[in-house]
Amino acid sequence: MSFIHANPIKYWRVRLWTLEESWTGTILILLTFFPVYFLYKLNLYRWKRALTITASVIIFISYVIVSESKGFLVLVMICVLPLAFQFIKKHKYLRRISFILAGFILALFVVAVINLRDVMFDQFNNSITFGTRFTSIYAAIDVFLHSYIGVGYSGFVNFYPQSIEAAMNSGVFDGFNLQEIKAYLSTTKALSTKSEFFDNLIFGGIVYLYFFYKFFIQRYYNLSKIARQETYFLRIPLLFIILAGIIYITYHIKYEVWLFLAFLDFVQEYYYKNAEPTKETT
Structure with missing residues:
Protein backbone atom coordinates (compact mmCIF):
# COMPACT_ATOMS: atom_id res chain seq x y z
CA MET A 1 0.00 0.00 0.00
CA SER A 2 2.86 2.37 -0.73
CA PHE A 3 0.50 4.50 -2.84
CA ILE A 4 -0.93 6.07 0.34
CA HIS A 5 2.49 7.48 1.28
CA ALA A 6 3.83 10.82 0.15
CA ASN A 7 7.28 9.51 -0.63
CA PRO A 8 7.64 6.78 -3.29
CA ILE A 9 10.71 5.41 -1.52
CA LYS A 10 9.85 2.34 0.55
CA TYR A 11 10.57 3.86 3.92
CA TRP A 12 7.63 2.21 5.64
CA ARG A 13 7.59 -1.19 7.33
CA VAL A 14 4.64 -3.25 8.51
CA ARG A 15 4.71 -3.39 12.31
CA LEU A 16 1.09 -3.94 13.40
CA TRP A 17 1.06 -3.39 17.20
CA THR A 18 4.82 -3.68 17.69
CA LEU A 19 7.93 -1.52 17.61
CA GLU A 20 9.84 -3.83 15.26
CA GLU A 21 8.80 -5.56 12.07
CA SER A 22 10.56 -8.73 13.21
CA TRP A 23 8.01 -8.98 16.04
CA THR A 24 5.09 -8.87 13.62
CA GLY A 25 5.46 -12.36 12.16
CA THR A 26 4.05 -14.31 15.12
CA ILE A 27 1.11 -11.90 15.41
CA LEU A 28 0.35 -12.20 11.70
CA ILE A 29 0.52 -16.00 11.74
CA LEU A 30 -1.83 -16.26 14.71
CA LEU A 31 -4.13 -13.63 13.22
CA THR A 32 -4.55 -15.67 10.03
CA PHE A 33 -4.45 -19.28 11.26
CA PHE A 34 -6.44 -18.98 14.48
CA PRO A 35 -9.73 -18.02 12.77
CA VAL A 36 -9.44 -20.95 10.37
CA TYR A 37 -8.97 -23.34 13.29
CA PHE A 38 -12.09 -22.06 15.00
CA LEU A 39 -14.13 -22.65 11.82
CA TYR A 40 -13.95 -26.34 12.67
CA LYS A 41 -15.41 -25.67 16.11
CA LEU A 42 -18.13 -23.14 15.32
CA ASN A 43 -21.37 -23.89 13.53
CA LEU A 44 -21.31 -21.05 11.01
CA TYR A 45 -23.06 -20.42 7.74
CA ARG A 46 -21.07 -21.42 4.67
CA TRP A 47 -20.66 -17.83 3.49
CA LYS A 48 -19.15 -16.86 6.83
CA ARG A 49 -16.67 -19.71 6.57
CA ALA A 50 -15.75 -18.65 3.03
CA LEU A 51 -15.37 -15.02 4.11
CA THR A 52 -13.11 -15.95 7.03
CA ILE A 53 -10.84 -18.17 4.95
CA THR A 54 -10.65 -15.58 2.16
CA ALA A 55 -9.76 -12.80 4.59
CA SER A 56 -7.05 -14.92 6.25
CA VAL A 57 -5.53 -15.89 2.91
CA ILE A 58 -5.54 -12.31 1.61
CA ILE A 59 -3.97 -10.91 4.80
CA PHE A 60 -1.27 -13.59 4.80
CA ILE A 61 -0.40 -13.18 1.11
CA SER A 62 -0.38 -9.39 1.38
CA TYR A 63 2.08 -9.49 4.23
CA VAL A 64 4.36 -11.98 2.48
CA ILE A 65 4.47 -9.65 -0.53
CA VAL A 66 5.37 -6.48 1.41
CA SER A 67 7.34 -7.90 4.34
CA GLU A 68 10.98 -6.98 4.78
CA SER A 69 11.45 -9.29 7.76
CA LYS A 70 14.09 -11.79 6.71
CA GLY A 71 13.27 -14.22 9.50
CA PHE A 72 9.57 -14.20 8.67
CA LEU A 73 10.15 -14.89 4.97
CA VAL A 74 12.56 -17.74 5.71
CA LEU A 75 10.09 -19.40 8.07
CA VAL A 76 7.27 -19.01 5.58
CA MET A 77 9.33 -21.00 3.09
CA ILE A 78 10.59 -23.75 5.39
CA CYS A 79 7.67 -24.04 7.81
CA VAL A 80 4.32 -22.49 6.85
CA LEU A 81 4.04 -23.44 3.18
CA PRO A 82 5.30 -27.06 3.54
CA LEU A 83 2.86 -27.78 6.38
CA ALA A 84 0.05 -26.11 4.45
CA PHE A 85 0.76 -28.41 1.50
CA GLN A 86 0.84 -31.42 3.83
CA PHE A 87 -2.60 -30.42 5.11
CA ILE A 88 -3.93 -30.25 1.56
CA LYS A 89 -2.59 -33.72 0.73
CA LYS A 90 -4.30 -35.25 3.77
CA HIS A 91 -7.65 -33.48 3.33
CA LYS A 92 -10.02 -35.72 1.37
CA TYR A 93 -11.81 -32.83 -0.34
CA LEU A 94 -8.81 -30.63 -1.04
CA ARG A 95 -6.91 -33.54 -2.58
CA ARG A 96 -9.18 -33.23 -5.62
CA ILE A 97 -7.74 -29.81 -6.41
CA SER A 98 -4.32 -30.42 -4.88
CA PHE A 99 -2.56 -29.73 -8.18
CA ILE A 100 -4.08 -26.24 -8.38
CA LEU A 101 -3.40 -25.49 -4.74
CA ALA A 102 0.15 -26.83 -5.06
CA GLY A 103 0.72 -24.38 -7.90
CA PHE A 104 -0.64 -21.58 -5.75
CA ILE A 105 1.68 -22.51 -2.86
CA LEU A 106 4.63 -22.75 -5.25
CA ALA A 107 3.84 -19.28 -6.59
CA LEU A 108 3.72 -17.89 -3.06
CA PHE A 109 7.02 -19.64 -2.30
CA VAL A 110 8.59 -17.94 -5.33
CA VAL A 111 7.24 -14.56 -4.20
CA ALA A 112 8.81 -15.08 -0.76
CA VAL A 113 12.13 -16.09 -2.35
CA ILE A 114 12.16 -13.03 -4.62
CA ASN A 115 11.24 -10.72 -1.75
CA LEU A 116 13.91 -12.25 0.48
CA ARG A 117 16.51 -12.07 -2.28
CA ASP A 118 15.82 -8.38 -2.89
CA VAL A 119 16.02 -7.56 0.81
CA MET A 120 19.24 -9.55 1.30
CA PHE A 121 20.96 -8.06 -1.76
CA ASP A 122 20.09 -4.56 -0.56
CA GLN A 123 21.01 -5.06 3.09
CA PHE A 124 23.47 -7.96 3.46
CA ASN A 125 26.59 -5.84 3.86
CA ASN A 126 24.99 -2.56 4.91
CA SER A 127 22.23 -3.49 7.36
CA GLY A 205 23.29 -24.02 29.47
CA ILE A 206 22.34 -27.69 29.23
CA VAL A 207 19.60 -27.20 31.82
CA TYR A 208 17.86 -24.87 29.38
CA LEU A 209 18.34 -27.37 26.54
CA TYR A 210 16.40 -29.91 28.59
CA PHE A 211 13.72 -27.31 29.35
CA PHE A 212 13.52 -26.35 25.66
CA TYR A 213 12.95 -29.96 24.69
CA LYS A 214 10.27 -30.57 27.32
CA PHE A 215 8.47 -27.26 26.94
CA PHE A 216 8.59 -26.69 23.17
CA ILE A 217 9.67 -29.79 21.23
CA GLN A 218 7.57 -32.22 23.25
CA ARG A 219 4.61 -29.84 23.08
CA TYR A 220 4.78 -29.89 19.29
CA TYR A 221 5.20 -33.67 19.25
CA ASN A 222 2.15 -34.16 21.48
CA LEU A 223 0.09 -31.83 19.31
CA SER A 224 1.16 -33.74 16.20
CA LYS A 225 -0.13 -36.99 17.69
CA ILE A 226 -3.68 -35.60 17.78
CA ALA A 227 -5.16 -37.04 14.61
CA ARG A 228 -7.49 -34.19 13.73
CA GLN A 229 -7.21 -32.17 10.55
CA GLU A 230 -7.88 -28.84 12.26
CA THR A 231 -4.80 -29.18 14.48
CA TYR A 232 -2.68 -28.26 11.45
CA PHE A 233 -3.83 -24.69 12.04
CA LEU A 234 -2.32 -24.88 15.52
CA ARG A 235 0.79 -26.85 14.59
CA ILE A 236 1.82 -24.31 11.95
CA PRO A 237 1.81 -21.33 14.36
CA LEU A 238 3.51 -23.41 17.06
CA LEU A 239 6.35 -24.52 14.80
CA PHE A 240 6.68 -20.97 13.48
CA ILE A 241 6.95 -19.62 17.04
CA ILE A 242 9.55 -22.22 18.04
CA LEU A 243 11.75 -21.56 15.00
CA ALA A 244 11.31 -17.79 15.31
CA GLY A 245 12.53 -18.00 18.90
CA ILE A 246 15.64 -19.78 17.69
CA ILE A 247 16.37 -17.54 14.74
CA TYR A 248 15.33 -13.97 15.37
CA ILE A 249 12.97 -13.03 18.25
CA THR A 250 12.71 -13.15 22.03
CA TYR A 251 9.48 -14.00 23.85
CA HIS A 252 9.59 -11.84 26.96
CA ILE A 253 7.36 -9.10 25.49
CA LYS A 254 5.48 -11.34 23.05
CA TYR A 255 2.09 -11.46 24.73
CA GLU A 256 0.53 -13.41 21.88
CA VAL A 257 3.09 -16.22 22.22
CA TRP A 258 2.27 -16.91 25.86
CA LEU A 259 -1.48 -16.65 25.30
CA PHE A 260 -1.17 -19.11 22.43
CA LEU A 261 0.89 -21.58 24.47
CA ALA A 262 -1.65 -21.39 27.31
CA PHE A 263 -4.45 -22.04 24.82
CA LEU A 264 -2.55 -25.06 23.45
CA ASP A 265 -2.47 -26.63 26.91
CA PHE A 266 -6.24 -26.38 27.05
CA VAL A 267 -6.63 -27.74 23.50
CA GLN A 268 -4.38 -30.75 24.09
CA GLU A 269 -6.19 -31.65 27.28
CA TYR A 270 -9.54 -31.33 25.50
CA TYR A 271 -8.53 -33.59 22.59
CA TYR A 272 -6.89 -36.25 24.72
CA LYS A 273 -10.01 -36.45 26.87
CA ASN A 274 -12.58 -36.39 24.07
CA ALA A 275 -10.94 -37.83 20.97
CA GLU A 276 -9.07 -40.95 19.91
CA PRO A 277 -5.78 -39.87 18.28
CA THR A 278 -5.58 -42.91 16.06
CA LYS A 279 -7.19 -42.02 12.76
CA GLU A 280 -7.26 -38.62 11.09
CA THR A 281 -10.67 -37.10 10.53
CA THR A 282 -11.75 -34.19 8.41
Missing part, protein backbone atom coordinates in the same frame (compact mmCIF):
# COMPACT_ATOMS: atom_id res chain seq x y z
CA ILE A 128 23.06 -3.90 11.04
CA THR A 129 20.75 -6.94 11.13
CA PHE A 130 23.13 -9.52 9.69
CA GLY A 131 26.18 -8.34 11.59
CA THR A 132 24.27 -8.33 14.87
CA ARG A 133 22.62 -11.73 14.37
CA PHE A 134 25.67 -13.64 13.18
CA THR A 135 28.05 -12.15 15.72
CA SER A 136 25.63 -12.61 18.63
CA ILE A 137 24.93 -16.26 17.76
CA TYR A 138 28.66 -16.93 17.46
CA ALA A 139 29.26 -15.26 20.83
CA ALA A 140 26.38 -17.18 22.48
CA ILE A 141 27.76 -20.53 21.31
CA ASP A 142 31.23 -19.50 22.50
CA VAL A 143 29.91 -18.71 25.99
CA PHE A 144 28.01 -22.01 26.09
CA LEU A 145 31.08 -24.03 25.07
CA HIS A 146 33.05 -22.45 27.91
CA SER A 147 30.27 -22.93 30.47
CA TYR A 148 27.95 -25.85 29.79
CA ILE A 149 25.84 -25.23 32.88
CA GLY A 150 25.21 -21.61 31.97
CA VAL A 151 26.44 -18.35 33.46
CA GLY A 152 23.17 -16.96 34.85
CA TYR A 153 21.85 -13.44 34.49
CA SER A 154 24.75 -11.71 36.21
CA GLY A 155 27.32 -13.67 34.21
CA PHE A 156 25.51 -12.80 30.99
CA VAL A 157 26.45 -9.10 31.18
CA ASN A 158 30.09 -10.04 31.68
CA PHE A 159 30.83 -13.07 29.52
CA TYR A 160 28.59 -12.30 26.55
CA PRO A 161 30.24 -8.91 25.74
CA GLN A 162 33.65 -10.58 26.15
CA SER A 163 32.70 -13.18 23.55
CA ILE A 164 31.37 -10.46 21.25
CA GLU A 165 34.68 -8.63 21.47
CA ALA A 166 36.55 -11.85 20.74
CA ALA A 167 34.32 -12.51 17.73
CA MET A 168 34.90 -9.00 16.37
CA ASN A 169 38.65 -9.27 16.87
CA SER A 170 38.72 -12.58 14.99
CA GLY A 171 38.03 -10.76 11.73
CA VAL A 172 35.39 -13.28 10.64
CA PHE A 173 32.64 -10.66 10.68
CA ASP A 174 34.56 -7.71 9.23
CA GLY A 175 32.43 -7.73 6.09
CA PHE A 176 29.27 -6.91 8.06
CA ASN A 177 27.94 -3.72 9.60
CA LEU A 178 28.83 -4.13 13.28
CA GLN A 179 27.61 -0.73 14.46
CA GLU A 180 24.85 -2.11 16.70
CA ILE A 181 26.81 -5.02 18.15
CA LYS A 182 29.71 -2.70 19.06
CA ALA A 183 27.39 -0.80 21.40
CA TYR A 184 27.06 -3.94 23.53
CA LEU A 185 30.68 -3.53 24.58
CA SER A 186 29.99 -0.28 26.43
CA THR A 187 26.45 -0.64 27.82
CA THR A 188 24.06 -3.29 29.08
CA LYS A 189 21.05 -1.50 27.58
CA ALA A 190 19.15 -3.88 25.27
CA LEU A 191 21.94 -6.45 25.70
CA SER A 192 20.70 -9.60 24.00
CA THR A 193 21.47 -12.14 21.31
CA LYS A 194 18.12 -11.16 19.69
CA SER A 195 17.12 -14.81 20.06
CA GLU A 196 15.09 -16.42 22.83
CA PHE A 197 16.94 -19.69 22.42
CA PHE A 198 20.48 -18.29 22.51
CA ASP A 199 19.74 -15.86 25.34
CA ASN A 200 18.57 -18.72 27.51
CA LEU A 201 21.37 -20.99 26.31
CA ILE A 202 23.79 -18.52 27.88
CA PHE A 203 21.66 -18.22 31.01
CA GLY A 204 20.98 -21.91 31.63
Whole structure:
Protein backbone atom coordinates (compact mmCIF):
# COMPACT_ATOMS: atom_id res chain seq x y z
CA MET A 1 0.00 0.00 0.00
CA SER A 2 2.86 2.37 -0.73
CA PHE A 3 0.50 4.50 -2.84
CA ILE A 4 -0.93 6.07 0.34
CA HIS A 5 2.49 7.48 1.28
CA ALA A 6 3.83 10.82 0.15
CA ASN A 7 7.28 9.51 -0.63
CA PRO A 8 7.64 6.78 -3.29
CA ILE A 9 10.71 5.41 -1.52
CA LYS A 10 9.85 2.34 0.55
CA TYR A 11 10.57 3.86 3.92
CA TRP A 12 7.63 2.21 5.64
CA ARG A 13 7.59 -1.19 7.33
CA VAL A 14 4.64 -3.25 8.51
CA ARG A 15 4.71 -3.39 12.31
CA LEU A 16 1.09 -3.94 13.40
CA TRP A 17 1.06 -3.39 17.20
CA THR A 18 4.82 -3.68 17.69
CA LEU A 19 7.93 -1.52 17.61
CA GLU A 20 9.84 -3.83 15.26
CA GLU A 21 8.80 -5.56 12.07
CA SER A 22 10.56 -8.73 13.21
CA TRP A 23 8.01 -8.98 16.04
CA THR A 24 5.09 -8.87 13.62
CA GLY A 25 5.46 -12.36 12.16
CA THR A 26 4.05 -14.31 15.12
CA ILE A 27 1.11 -11.90 15.41
CA LEU A 28 0.35 -12.20 11.70
CA ILE A 29 0.52 -16.00 11.74
CA LEU A 30 -1.83 -16.26 14.71
CA LEU A 31 -4.13 -13.63 13.22
CA THR A 32 -4.55 -15.67 10.03
CA PHE A 33 -4.45 -19.28 11.26
CA PHE A 34 -6.44 -18.98 14.48
CA PRO A 35 -9.73 -18.02 12.77
CA VAL A 36 -9.44 -20.95 10.37
CA TYR A 37 -8.97 -23.34 13.29
CA PHE A 38 -12.09 -22.06 15.00
CA LEU A 39 -14.13 -22.65 11.82
CA TYR A 40 -13.95 -26.34 12.67
CA LYS A 41 -15.41 -25.67 16.11
CA LEU A 42 -18.13 -23.14 15.32
CA ASN A 43 -21.37 -23.89 13.53
CA LEU A 44 -21.31 -21.05 11.01
CA TYR A 45 -23.06 -20.42 7.74
CA ARG A 46 -21.07 -21.42 4.67
CA TRP A 47 -20.66 -17.83 3.49
CA LYS A 48 -19.15 -16.86 6.83
CA ARG A 49 -16.67 -19.71 6.57
CA ALA A 50 -15.75 -18.65 3.03
CA LEU A 51 -15.37 -15.02 4.11
CA THR A 52 -13.11 -15.95 7.03
CA ILE A 53 -10.84 -18.17 4.95
CA THR A 54 -10.65 -15.58 2.16
CA ALA A 55 -9.76 -12.80 4.59
CA SER A 56 -7.05 -14.92 6.25
CA VAL A 57 -5.53 -15.89 2.91
CA ILE A 58 -5.54 -12.31 1.61
CA ILE A 59 -3.97 -10.91 4.80
CA PHE A 60 -1.27 -13.59 4.80
CA ILE A 61 -0.40 -13.18 1.11
CA SER A 62 -0.38 -9.39 1.38
CA TYR A 63 2.08 -9.49 4.23
CA VAL A 64 4.36 -11.98 2.48
CA ILE A 65 4.47 -9.65 -0.53
CA VAL A 66 5.37 -6.48 1.41
CA SER A 67 7.34 -7.90 4.34
CA GLU A 68 10.98 -6.98 4.78
CA SER A 69 11.45 -9.29 7.76
CA LYS A 70 14.09 -11.79 6.71
CA GLY A 71 13.27 -14.22 9.50
CA PHE A 72 9.57 -14.20 8.67
CA LEU A 73 10.15 -14.89 4.97
CA VAL A 74 12.56 -17.74 5.71
CA LEU A 75 10.09 -19.40 8.07
CA VAL A 76 7.27 -19.01 5.58
CA MET A 77 9.33 -21.00 3.09
CA ILE A 78 10.59 -23.75 5.39
CA CYS A 79 7.67 -24.04 7.81
CA VAL A 80 4.32 -22.49 6.85
CA LEU A 81 4.04 -23.44 3.18
CA PRO A 82 5.30 -27.06 3.54
CA LEU A 83 2.86 -27.78 6.38
CA ALA A 84 0.05 -26.11 4.45
CA PHE A 85 0.76 -28.41 1.50
CA GLN A 86 0.84 -31.42 3.83
CA PHE A 87 -2.60 -30.42 5.11
CA ILE A 88 -3.93 -30.25 1.56
CA LYS A 89 -2.59 -33.72 0.73
CA LYS A 90 -4.30 -35.25 3.77
CA HIS A 91 -7.65 -33.48 3.33
CA LYS A 92 -10.02 -35.72 1.37
CA TYR A 93 -11.81 -32.83 -0.34
CA LEU A 94 -8.81 -30.63 -1.04
CA ARG A 95 -6.91 -33.54 -2.58
CA ARG A 96 -9.18 -33.23 -5.62
CA ILE A 97 -7.74 -29.81 -6.41
CA SER A 98 -4.32 -30.42 -4.88
CA PHE A 99 -2.56 -29.73 -8.18
CA ILE A 100 -4.08 -26.24 -8.38
CA LEU A 101 -3.40 -25.49 -4.74
CA ALA A 102 0.15 -26.83 -5.06
CA GLY A 103 0.72 -24.38 -7.90
CA PHE A 104 -0.64 -21.58 -5.75
CA ILE A 105 1.68 -22.51 -2.86
CA LEU A 106 4.63 -22.75 -5.25
CA ALA A 107 3.84 -19.28 -6.59
CA LEU A 108 3.72 -17.89 -3.06
CA PHE A 109 7.02 -19.64 -2.30
CA VAL A 110 8.59 -17.94 -5.33
CA VAL A 111 7.24 -14.56 -4.20
CA ALA A 112 8.81 -15.08 -0.76
CA VAL A 113 12.13 -16.09 -2.35
CA ILE A 114 12.16 -13.03 -4.62
CA ASN A 115 11.24 -10.72 -1.75
CA LEU A 116 13.91 -12.25 0.48
CA ARG A 117 16.51 -12.07 -2.28
CA ASP A 118 15.82 -8.38 -2.89
CA VAL A 119 16.02 -7.56 0.81
CA MET A 120 19.24 -9.55 1.30
CA PHE A 121 20.96 -8.06 -1.76
CA ASP A 122 20.09 -4.56 -0.56
CA GLN A 123 21.01 -5.06 3.09
CA PHE A 124 23.47 -7.96 3.46
CA ASN A 125 26.59 -5.84 3.86
CA ASN A 126 24.99 -2.56 4.91
CA SER A 127 22.23 -3.49 7.36
CA ILE A 128 23.06 -3.90 11.04
CA THR A 129 20.75 -6.94 11.13
CA PHE A 130 23.13 -9.52 9.69
CA GLY A 131 26.18 -8.34 11.59
CA THR A 132 24.27 -8.33 14.87
CA ARG A 133 22.62 -11.73 14.37
CA PHE A 134 25.67 -13.64 13.18
CA THR A 135 28.05 -12.15 15.72
CA SER A 136 25.63 -12.61 18.63
CA ILE A 137 24.93 -16.26 17.76
CA TYR A 138 28.66 -16.93 17.46
CA ALA A 139 29.26 -15.26 20.83
CA ALA A 140 26.38 -17.18 22.48
CA ILE A 141 27.76 -20.53 21.31
CA ASP A 142 31.23 -19.50 22.50
CA VAL A 143 29.91 -18.71 25.99
CA PHE A 144 28.01 -22.01 26.09
CA LEU A 145 31.08 -24.03 25.07
CA HIS A 146 33.05 -22.45 27.91
CA SER A 147 30.27 -22.93 30.47
CA TYR A 148 27.95 -25.85 29.79
CA ILE A 149 25.84 -25.23 32.88
CA GLY A 150 25.21 -21.61 31.97
CA VAL A 151 26.44 -18.35 33.46
CA GLY A 152 23.17 -16.96 34.85
CA TYR A 153 21.85 -13.44 34.49
CA SER A 154 24.75 -11.71 36.21
CA GLY A 155 27.32 -13.67 34.21
CA PHE A 156 25.51 -12.80 30.99
CA VAL A 157 26.45 -9.10 31.18
CA ASN A 158 30.09 -10.04 31.68
CA PHE A 159 30.83 -13.07 29.52
CA TYR A 160 28.59 -12.30 26.55
CA PRO A 161 30.24 -8.91 25.74
CA GLN A 162 33.65 -10.58 26.15
CA SER A 163 32.70 -13.18 23.55
CA ILE A 164 31.37 -10.46 21.25
CA GLU A 165 34.68 -8.63 21.47
CA ALA A 166 36.55 -11.85 20.74
CA ALA A 167 34.32 -12.51 17.73
CA MET A 168 34.90 -9.00 16.37
CA ASN A 169 38.65 -9.27 16.87
CA SER A 170 38.72 -12.58 14.99
CA GLY A 171 38.03 -10.76 11.73
CA VAL A 172 35.39 -13.28 10.64
CA PHE A 173 32.64 -10.66 10.68
CA ASP A 174 34.56 -7.71 9.23
CA GLY A 175 32.43 -7.73 6.09
CA PHE A 176 29.27 -6.91 8.06
CA ASN A 177 27.94 -3.72 9.60
CA LEU A 178 28.83 -4.13 13.28
CA GLN A 179 27.61 -0.73 14.46
CA GLU A 180 24.85 -2.11 16.70
CA ILE A 181 26.81 -5.02 18.15
CA LYS A 182 29.71 -2.70 19.06
CA ALA A 183 27.39 -0.80 21.40
CA TYR A 184 27.06 -3.94 23.53
CA LEU A 185 30.68 -3.53 24.58
CA SER A 186 29.99 -0.28 26.43
CA THR A 187 26.45 -0.64 27.82
CA THR A 188 24.06 -3.29 29.08
CA LYS A 189 21.05 -1.50 27.58
CA ALA A 190 19.15 -3.88 25.27
CA LEU A 191 21.94 -6.45 25.70
CA SER A 192 20.70 -9.60 24.00
CA THR A 193 21.47 -12.14 21.31
CA LYS A 194 18.12 -11.16 19.69
CA SER A 195 17.12 -14.81 20.06
CA GLU A 196 15.09 -16.42 22.83
CA PHE A 197 16.94 -19.69 22.42
CA PHE A 198 20.48 -18.29 22.51
CA ASP A 199 19.74 -15.86 25.34
CA ASN A 200 18.57 -18.72 27.51
CA LEU A 201 21.37 -20.99 26.31
CA ILE A 202 23.79 -18.52 27.88
CA PHE A 203 21.66 -18.22 31.01
CA GLY A 204 20.98 -21.91 31.63
CA GLY A 205 23.29 -24.02 29.47
CA ILE A 206 22.34 -27.69 29.23
CA VAL A 207 19.60 -27.20 31.82
CA TYR A 208 17.86 -24.87 29.38
CA LEU A 209 18.34 -27.37 26.54
CA TYR A 210 16.40 -29.91 28.59
CA PHE A 211 13.72 -27.31 29.35
CA PHE A 212 13.52 -26.35 25.66
CA TYR A 213 12.95 -29.96 24.69
CA LYS A 214 10.27 -30.57 27.32
CA PHE A 215 8.47 -27.26 26.94
CA PHE A 216 8.59 -26.69 23.17
CA ILE A 217 9.67 -29.79 21.23
CA GLN A 218 7.57 -32.22 23.25
CA ARG A 219 4.61 -29.84 23.08
CA TYR A 220 4.78 -29.89 19.29
CA TYR A 221 5.20 -33.67 19.25
CA ASN A 222 2.15 -34.16 21.48
CA LEU A 223 0.09 -31.83 19.31
CA SER A 224 1.16 -33.74 16.20
CA LYS A 225 -0.13 -36.99 17.69
CA ILE A 226 -3.68 -35.60 17.78
CA ALA A 227 -5.16 -37.04 14.61
CA ARG A 228 -7.49 -34.19 13.73
CA GLN A 229 -7.21 -32.17 10.55
CA GLU A 230 -7.88 -28.84 12.26
CA THR A 231 -4.80 -29.18 14.48
CA TYR A 232 -2.68 -28.26 11.45
CA PHE A 233 -3.83 -24.69 12.04
CA LEU A 234 -2.32 -24.88 15.52
CA ARG A 235 0.79 -26.85 14.59
CA ILE A 236 1.82 -24.31 11.95
CA PRO A 237 1.81 -21.33 14.36
CA LEU A 238 3.51 -23.41 17.06
CA LEU A 239 6.35 -24.52 14.80
CA PHE A 240 6.68 -20.97 13.48
CA ILE A 241 6.95 -19.62 17.04
CA ILE A 242 9.55 -22.22 18.04
CA LEU A 243 11.75 -21.56 15.00
CA ALA A 244 11.31 -17.79 15.31
CA GLY A 245 12.53 -18.00 18.90
CA ILE A 246 15.64 -19.78 17.69
CA ILE A 247 16.37 -17.54 14.74
CA TYR A 248 15.33 -13.97 15.37
CA ILE A 249 12.97 -13.03 18.25
CA THR A 250 12.71 -13.15 22.03
CA TYR A 251 9.48 -14.00 23.85
CA HIS A 252 9.59 -11.84 26.96
CA ILE A 253 7.36 -9.10 25.49
CA LYS A 254 5.48 -11.34 23.05
CA TYR A 255 2.09 -11.46 24.73
CA GLU A 256 0.53 -13.41 21.88
CA VAL A 257 3.09 -16.22 22.22
CA TRP A 258 2.27 -16.91 25.86
CA LEU A 259 -1.48 -16.65 25.30
CA PHE A 260 -1.17 -19.11 22.43
CA LEU A 261 0.89 -21.58 24.47
CA ALA A 262 -1.65 -21.39 27.31
CA PHE A 263 -4.45 -22.04 24.82
CA LEU A 264 -2.55 -25.06 23.45
CA ASP A 265 -2.47 -26.63 26.91
CA PHE A 266 -6.24 -26.38 27.05
CA VAL A 267 -6.63 -27.74 23.50
CA GLN A 268 -4.38 -30.75 24.09
CA GLU A 269 -6.19 -31.65 27.28
CA TYR A 270 -9.54 -31.33 25.50
CA TYR A 271 -8.53 -33.59 22.59
CA TYR A 272 -6.89 -36.25 24.72
CA LYS A 273 -10.01 -36.45 26.87
CA ASN A 274 -12.58 -36.39 24.07
CA ALA A 275 -10.94 -37.83 20.97
CA GLU A 276 -9.07 -40.95 19.91
CA PRO A 277 -5.78 -39.87 18.28
CA THR A 278 -5.58 -42.91 16.06
CA LYS A 279 -7.19 -42.02 12.76
CA GLU A 280 -7.26 -38.62 11.09
CA THR A 281 -10.67 -37.10 10.53
CA THR A 282 -11.75 -34.19 8.41
